Amino acid sequence: MTRRRAIFAVLGAGVAVLAMIGPALGEGVVAYRVVDGFSIPEPLTAAPGDPERGRAVAINRRQGNCLSCHVMPIAEQPFHGEVGPSLYGVANRYDAAELRLRVVDAKVVNPDSFMPAFYRTEGLHDVSEAFRDKPILDAQQVEDVVAYLMTLTEEQ
Amino acid sequence: MNKALTIGGMAAAAFVITGWSVGFSQDRPSVPPPEGSPLGELISGYEFRTPETQALQDDDFINPGFLWVENGEELWETADGAAGKSCESCHGDAEDSMNGVGARYPVYSEATGKPINLEQRINLCRTENMQAEPWRWESPELLGMMTFVRYQSRGVPVAVEIDGPMQPFFEAGREFYYQRRGQLDMSCASCHEANYGMSLRADMLSQGHSNGFPTYRLKWQGVGSLHRRFRGCNQQVRADRFGYGSDEYINLELYLAWRGMGLPVETPAVRQ
Numbered sequence: 001m002t003r004r005r006a007i008f009a010v011l012g013a014g015v016a017v018l019a020m021i022g023p024a025l026g027e028g029v030v031a032y033r034v035v036d037g038f039s040i041p042e043p044l045t046a047a048p049g050d051p052e053r054g055r056a057v058a059i060n061r062r063q064g065n066c067l068s069c070h071v072m073p074i075a076e077q078p079f080h081g082e083v084g085p086s087l088y089g090v091a092n093r094y095d096a097a098e099l100r101l102r103v104v105d106a107k108v109v110n111p112d113s114f115m116p117a118f119y120r121t122e123g124l125h126d127v128s129e130a131f132r133d134k135p136i137l138d139a140q141q142v143e144d145v146v147a148y149l150m151t152l153t154e155e156q
Numbered sequence: 157m158n159k160a161l162t163i164g165g166m167a168a169a170a171f172v173i174t175g176w177s178v179g180f181s182q183d184r185p186s187v188p189p190p191e192g193s194p195l196g197e198l199i200s201g202y203e204f205r206t207p208e209t210q211a212l213q214d215d216d217f218i219n220p221g222f223l224w225v226e227n228g229e230e231l232w233e234t235a236d237g238a239a240g241k242s243c244e245s246c247h248g249d250a251e252d253s254m255n256g257v258g259a260r261y262p263v264y265s266e267a268t269g270k271p272i273n274l275e276q277r278i279n280l281c282r283t284e285n286m287q288a289e290p291w292r293w294e295s296p297e298l299l300g301m302m303t304f305v306r307y308q309s310r311g312v313p314v315a316v317e318i319d320g321p322m323q324p325f326f327e328a329g330r331e332f333y334y335q336r337r338g339q340l341d342m343s344c345a346s347c348h349e350a351n352y353g354m355s356l357r358a359d360m361l362s363q364g365h366s367n368g369f370p371t372y373r374l375k376w377q378g379v380g381s382l383h384r385r386f387r388g389c390n391q392q393v394r395a396d397r398f399g400y401g402s403d404e405y406i407n408l409e410l411y412l413a414w415r416g417m418g419l420p421v422e423t424p425a426v427r428q
Contacts, residue, residue, distance in 0.1 A: 068357050081357050083361075124336075127338055127394060131338075131339040
């Protein structure tokens with residue numbers, strides 16, 4: 001009995017610790033604030049986003065895979081998708097806060113969008129076990145992608 | 157100069173307004189959709205592939221799917237099971253007896269009270285009439301027999317029953333089709349209804365019809381079933397995969413066959 005209680009206590013403490021460090025592990029998501037249904041003004045992380053890393057995330061098929069649907073100024077990669085709008089000059093059209101929401105959860109802006117929410121774990125259906133309760137990108141990757149998108153001022 | 161610019165601008169604007177779909181359908185053969193279809197025209201997956209891939213399908217002597225057809229033909233004539241029967245013992249020449257059969261599946265089964273597809277029908281024949289072991293899904297035997305039987309309907313328009321007892325299963329299939337799923341939160345419709353003709357990196361999205369299955373896929377380096385393709389799609393959006401022959405996939409297969417009603421069976425098709 002005592003032993004069982006002790007195991008529960010250890011398990012409970014483990015869960016509590018996991019919950020605290022969860023976001024850092026990429027499990028669950030950190031809280032963020034959407035303003036007027038159009039932007040997330042505050043960054044998700046204390047560390048600023050890195051555009052170079054963000055570019056790599058955008059290319060990586062297992063991470064952002066932005067090229068799957070968007071034409072982007074990434075000449076070394078063949079076959080850019082055309083399902084979504086071109087991202088040439090996207091920084092001229094949106095600021096960082098607006099881009100952040102579009103990466104985090106584009107469906108807040110447009111519920112009919114096909115774009116996956118890259119930082120949401122709620123309201124999904126039949127997610128396979130390996131990806132359950134995990135966002136596609138972690139908070140730092142979101143910030144990195146936003147930082148990269150903010151460099152895209154060149155128009156096509 | 158100004159006039160030329162204006163005309164050029166108008167042409168560009170017209171292109172933007174009408175979009176790709178008009179230009180797309182103009183140079184791709186299509187058939188009219190069934191009543192109630194969300195699609196304006198039905199275009200076979202064949203039309204979305206490269207000329208090189210199409211050429212592989214066009215010539216029966218180089219189409220690799222014919223290796224499966226030949227394997228199936230051999231099995232058709234081979235007795236198996238305690239009853240000592242082959243398919244041929246009851247069905248005779250497949251060219252006659254199986255013509256059009258593959259275009260009608262899935263069909264309603266009184267015995268089970270739900271639809272069964274062609275794989276299940278073949279295995280029922282084996283267990284009940286031949287007293288043989290059922291073939292495993294994706295085994296060379298079941299794929300061979302499937303491909304051989306469907307090939308007997310090549311050119312026959314897909315035509316499934318969706319009324320009467322089939323209706324609830326049809327509805328369930330439609331629900332599955334439109335349900336966004338997986339970590340990527342996409343439904344079948346996200347790609348195959350809203351964005352066909354568009355490129356997803358190197359892949360051009362088709363309308364997702366089933367008329368070519370079982371199909372030879374270059375990616376698989378072999379023939380595979382429709383349910384294998386379903387599992388691949390589900391996996392790509394990081395969703396749960398359902399079992400081969402599961403109720404979910406049978407219902408989806410039924411709904412998908414209806415979406416492609418009127419398209420000719422192309423088995424053995426060749427796809428990317």
